[in-house]
Amino acid sequence: AALIRFEDVTKTYADGTVAVGGLELEVREHELLTLVGPSGSGKSTLLRMVNRLVEPTAGRVTLDGQDVMSQDPVLLRRGIGYVIQDVGLFPHRTVAQNIATVPGLLGWDRHRTQDRVRELLQLVGLDPAVHGPRYPHELSGGQRQRVGVARALAANPRVMLMDEPFGAVDPEGRRALQVEFRRIHDELGTTVLLVTHDIDEAILLGDRVAVFSQGGRLEQVDTPVRVLTR
Numbered sequence: 001a002a003l004i005r006f007e008d009v010t011k012t013y014a015d016g017t018v019a020v021g022g023l024e025l026e027v028r029e030h031e032l033l034t035l036v037g038p039s040g041s042g043k044s045t046l047l048r049m050v051n052r053l054v055e056p057t058a059g060r061v062t063l064d065g066q067d068v069m070s071q072d073p074v075l076l077r078r079g080i081g082y083v084i085q086d087v088g089l090f091p092h093r094t095v096a097q098n099i100a101t102v103p104g105l106l107g108w109d110r111h112r113t114q115d116r117v118r119e120l121l122q123l124v125g126l127d128p129a130v131h132g133p134r135y136p137h138e139l140s141g142g143q144r145q146r147v148g149v150a151r152a153l154a155a156n157p158r159v160m161l162m163d164e165p166f167g168a169v170d171p172e173g174r175r176a177l178q179v180e181f182r183r184i185h186d187e188l189g190t191t192v193l194l195v196t197h198d199i200d201e202a203i204l205l206g207d208r209v210a211v212f213s214q215g216g217r218l219e220q221v222d223t224p225v226r227v228l229t230r
């Protein structure tokens with residue numbers, strides 16, 4: 001069943017740029033949908049309409065059948081993890097504190113939080129005892145990106161929005177991270193929308209792949225094999 005629906009969605013920015021045009025797209029519950037296309041083809045705009053960072057000019061985006069624009073943005077975002085390229089960890093907090101201070105975990109008692117932080121660090125392939133007490137600048141780019149993923153997963157979101165999540169990671173580290181993330185997705189079954197300009201990444205990771213062109217037009221949405229053979 002569809003968890004997220006884009007119903008004839010258009011986004012025109014103030015300067016007249018049509019970033020997304022007449023988009024019809026369904027995202028199924030538990031799927032990992034990759035969005036691929038050249039820079040400027042509206043992928044980030046599309047993603048940001050799900051968590052209300054961008055408001056559609058026309059049409060609507062629904063989550064569970066409800067227009068996201070009619071929902072309280074704070075509550076809406078609590079159920080939606082968001083990972084961007086340069087992950088934006090707090091520099092003066094340790095890795096563990098960065099994860100422990102997400103809104104979803106506020107109000108948890110210390111032991112429960114500690115257990116959850118450990119579990120999340122292990123899930124993304126980090127060692128809680130080694131990496132938990134470090135500061136972000138003491139990690140590699142790939143490790144920081146893993147922390148970003150762990151932090152986004154902390155509140156157990158139903159949906160993960162990922163915008164070039166592995167873009168800043170060096171090529172050797174990137175493949176490992178992609179494979180690891182695919183494994184995490186298989187384990188948790190979170191519904192994921194992942195934006196990339198790298199067709200190999202889109203094919204490797206996606207249950208389905210949505211291909212965009214300039215002007216935010218959806219050219220094709222299909223399984224990786226069908227996208228490859230078209």
Ligand code: ADP
Pocket residue numbers: 013014015017018019037038039040041042043044045046
């Ligand atoms: P992608 O993620 O595929 O690179 P974007 O969604 O970032 O595409 O951008 C789509 C188009 O919208 C581009 O032409 C971009 O320059 C434009 N755009 C994005 N954000 C804004 C903004 N805040 N104001 C005006 N134009 C924007």
Ligand code: ADP
Pocket residue numbers: 094096097100110111113114115117118128129132133
């Ligand atoms: P504060 O002094 O502000 O409580 P702490 O460094 O003690 O900061 O920890 C902040 C949060 O991170 C706490 O909820 C703690 O349980 C968790 N935490 C700290 N270090 C670790 C670690 N190595 N592994 C797991 N959780 C940790």
